[in-house]
Every structure is written in structure tokens, then in C-alpha cells.
Amino acid sequence: MGSLTRRALVTGAPSVALASLAAQGSSQAAQSITAGVVTTAAQDETFWTAIQAQYDVNRAIVPLENGNWGVMSRPVQQAYAENLQRVNYDNTFYARRSYGADLAAVGQRLADVLGVSPDEIAFTRNATEALQALIGGYNRLSPGDAVLYADLDYDAMQTAMRWLAERRGVEVVRIALPEPASREGLIEAYAAALDANPRIRMMLLTHLSHRTGLVLPVAEIVDMARTRGVDAIVDVAHAWGQMDYALPSLGADFVGLNLHKWMGAPLGVGALYIRRERLGDIDPFMGEDSPAPGSASARVHTGTANFAAYLTVPAALDFQGRIGAGRKAARLAYLRNLWVEPLRDHPGIEILTPADPSLSAGITAFRLAGQTTVEQNRAAADQLLERFGVYTVHRAGAASGACVRVTPALFNTVEDMVRLRDALRTMADERVLSGVATR
Numbered sequence: 001m002g003s004l005t006r007r008a009l010v011t012g013a014p015s016v017a018l019a020s021l022a023a024q025g026s027s028q029a030a031q032s033i034t035a036g037v038v039t040t041a042a043q044d045e046t047f048w049t050a051i052q053a054q055y056d057v058n059r060a061i062v063p064l065e066n067g068n069w070g071v072m073s074r075p076v077q078q079a080y081a082e083n084l085q086r087v088n089y090d091n092t093f094y095a096r097r098s099y100g101a102d103l104a105a106v107g108q109r110l111a112d113v114l115g116v117s118p119d120e121i122a123f124t125r126n127a128t129e130a131l132q133a134l135i136g137g138y139n140r141l142s143p144g145d146a147v148l149y150a151d152l153d154y155d156a157m158q159t160a161m162r163w164l165a166e167r168r169g170v171e172v173v174r175i176a177l178p179e180p181a182s183r184e185g186l187i188e189a190y191a192a193a194l195d196a197n198p199r200i201r202m203m204l205l206t207h208l209s210h211r212t213g214l215v216l217p218v219a220e221i222v223d224m225a226r227t228r229g230v231d232a233i234v235d236v237a238h239a240w241g242q243m244d245y246a247l248p249s250l251g252a253d254f255v256g257l258n259l260h261k262w263m264g265a266p267l268g269v270g271a272l273y274i275r276r277e278r279l280g281d282i283d284p285f286m287g288e289d290s291p292a293p294g295s296a297s298a299r300v301h302t303g304t305a306n307f308a309a310y311l312t313v314p315a316a317l318d319f320q321g322r323i324g325a326g327r328k329a330a331r332l333a334y335l336r337n338l339w340v341e342p343l344r345d346h347p348g349i350e351i352l353t354p355a356d357p358s359l360s361a362g363i364t365a366f367r368l369a370g371q372t373t374v375e376q377n378r379a380a381a382d383q384l385l386e387r388f389g390v391y392t393v394h395r396a397g398a399a400s401g402a403c404v405r406v407t408p409a410l411f412n413t414v415e416d417m418v419r420l421r422d423a424l425r426t427m428a429d430e431r432v433l434s435g436v437a438t439r
């Protein structure tokens, strides 16, 4: 990568090379041909070293638990500091007179990036608030109907779905997703649940699981459900920004997302999306008396929130946009494959996410062979940290048992992944040598 390109990343100055790469913006476009040799942008270490240098993160440990939230790059952090200073300095004079128009401009920008209309989205503080507003506001349920969710869905959303039993008098159906998963197997699991429970009217779908990293073929499942008259509320908290797609490609009518995971915005920024034709199926929030009843913004009411965090969204979108969604997704998959593929067939370890590249992204979970309890997986994560200096996290809740989740970020290096791979190989070898590995 030339110095022009590197400088553009640092300063935000336009660069022909970067602009054209960003404009390509798709997974296929993450490949370029140099002197007859195919190199993937995911492996351009000169480029990625420049990106890594944009993040001030503690490297005393190898940070591979980046699924909780995604830290801001330095330019975004600077923009946030400026916005905070401005809001604090101008005080309510700014909040009352200018913030509304500024926030509308931020909404327009987000809508453009998502590929939807601004009146179809509303800002929330996080994905939880967005999805709770959608699940709680969905008004097409009657007593005796049923709703569906799966073991890999996020805990707070499972709770909200169960609450519908009390609130709307519906039956709640829970399924376990197949493991190992295949595209057809996943679609079939949902189809079978809908066929077995014809009263299901609405279901929750998580595009990318925070437990195992499994990516659902959401567009196909939404389509299959629609032909059976079933609506889907889609949780893309981990998918949008980690993967490369425009929201309308999911075909989903109701979506909850955040920008503080994979868009690197300040903590406290989420959004909900409702397709315009479906606004009437989500109640105005607690009888919201909105000046714009026909917009998504009437479906959630947050009250005073962190002005500076929302005002920093354009800086986050700029930074991520300069990298390009396709290149970002390709890099995260590349970092993931550096540890997953060499270990996939090791008898001492189970990789939970399938080899099919359409069913995974950056996040992937493992467990040492046969170790399914929470305690065993907490111990495995502890061992990775204490013995090898690699920070990950255990996750519970998958029907097949607990696991350890590994989440790389754009600031992780190839060396980080190699360190993890070697540590896991040592732990898995030990498990085999001790004679307790079960596969």
C-alpha cells in the first residue's frame, strides 16, 4: 500500500486507491490482481498494520473478546471528544435549537448506509432497546397464537419473547438449532417448527449468534416464513458491520441493530428498522403521541440520551466506510480462519461453527473435546488467559453445551491469531494425550 493510501486512513483525506476499494465494497471486490498474482485485501498486512495503528488498545494481553462491544478507533474517539466538548459547552442552547436537525442528518446518513429510508429507522441506545420495542410492540398476536425462538438467540430477546406469553397470551415455542449446522438443515429446522406449530405468527431470528458465531441464512428463512404467513423480527446486533450486506437484502420487515459493536461508534448507539408498509404492525411506543406517527421514531421513546454519542456516528461510518464493508468482512474471516482451519480436524477440540463460509464470519466458538459444562469452558478460557495471555470468554446457552467464544477485531494481528492457534493446539494435544478426548 502506498503512503497516500496509508495517510488517507489516518487523516480521512480522500485517496483514489482507497475510494475505489471502498466503492467496490463487496466480498468479491476484496480481491485484487497484482502482477498476475491473486492477493486478497484481507492479507495485505501493510494496509492492516495502518489500520491497527489507528486503535489505542491494551496489548498486555491478546484481546480476542471483542464481541461485548467494539472499541472506537482514534479518529472516532477524537470526534467523540469534540462532540462531548461542544454539547457540554453550548449546553441546552445547542440541545434545544440545533440538536434535532443535527440528529436528523445523522439519521439520514445511517439510512443511506443501511440502504433504507430515514422514516423507517429510529435511534435507540442499543440493540436490546430496539428489539424490545419491536417484540413488545408487535401487535398482530392474539391469545392462542404462538411465537418461536431458538437456543442461540440472545438471552434478553429470549426473555422478551417469553414475556409475550404473559402479555399477549401466546404460546412460546423454543427450538434447538442443528449442530453441526448446514444451510439446508437450518432452514429445515425453522420450517419443521412452523409446520409442527401452525399457530406461530411471529419468530425471532438472530443473524449471527453471539454464542457460537453461527450465521443463519436469514433471507431464505424470512422468505420461507413469509409464505407461511409468519413474521420475523431479526436481530443483527452482531451481523451488521461484521458482515458485508445491505439491510434490504435480508427481506426482513423488523430489525434491531447497534453501532457500538461492529461500527465502532461510541457506546450507547443502536437503531431499529421497520419497513414502511409494516409500521402499523408495531404499536406506537406506550401510546406515543408523536409528531410523526407514521415513522419508525414513534415506535420507541428513549428520552434524553447521549447526544455526543449519536453525533459521532458519521465519524464512525466514515472510518469504517474508508476500509470498506467487503474488505472488513474478508479480514475478519481471514483472522478467524487462521486459528479455526488448522484445528478443525484435531481430535482434542470441537469447532462449533461450520466450514461453510456462508455460515460464519469473524466470531467462532470452540470447546475442548467433550467439555460441555459452563465450569469446564470457564476453566478453558481462564487457562488461555493465565497460561498463554489470550483473552476470550466462555458462553452458555447452546443446546449442545457451553463453549468458549473467540472474537477478533480489526486491530488484531496475524501474530495474535497464531498465538491463539498454538495455545489451543497445546491444550487440545494435552487433552488427547491424557486419553480423555472423546472424538
Ligand SMILES: Cc1ncc(COP(=O)(O)O)c(C=O)c1O
Pocket (backbone or CB within 6 Å): 067, 068, 125, 126, 127, 128, 129, 153, 154, 206, 208, 209, 210, 235, 237, 238, 257, 258, 270
Ligand atoms: C445477538 C445479540 N443481540 C443483541 C445484543 C444486545 O446488544 P446491545 O448490547 O447493543 O443491547 C447482543 C449483545 O451482545 C447480541 O450479541
